[in-house]
Amino acid sequence: MAETKEQAPKQKQPSAPLSKWLPVVLVAWLVPGGGHFYLKRSGRGILLAVSITIMFLLGIMMRGAMFEPMRGDLLTTIIYYGGFLADLASGLLYLLTVWLGYSQPEVAGHVHDYGTKFLVAAGLMNVLAMVDAFEIVSGRKS
């Protein structure tokens, strides 16, 4: 006798209310690792805070350039807008650096180039930390 198995449709997880996750994501953006501290995941928060902050500071110490939004051909637009958004994702680190007047023109040399990449990568790592904090607050992760 053939038995037909009916697969239960995947239940969609209810998303957390905006008032619950927004402050966490906002804190996670402003302070690297801050979302994890807010959610009392201090161990992971420390690792994220230290790694992202050191990465950003190394980028500054190598005199990396900050991207500014610039239009041009498609590739230029993607690189400069993408780079700007990634820099901005570092939160207070980026805002303070810009407010304190850091302005490094793009110059040739591998150290400057690495610096620029460190600054962008620090922002992108902070995006990962923000997503992780969001997943914790919405109950998808512990």
Next chain:
Amino acid sequence: MPKLSLSHLEAAILFALFTSVVLGVVTKKTDKERMAYGLRSFGYFVGVLFGLAWLMYLGHG
């Protein structure tokens, strides 16, 4: 802020180190898995770094 001057290797290894820590922390669910993933990620970064370096060296003739 002091100015830092690193070699390619130093900069790339620091990049690999901090990126691996973050990837390990955010990717897995238990501390053991996080540690293993972070170490594996760092190993891959360094492996690819040396692989590409040799490829470029040999490619230049």
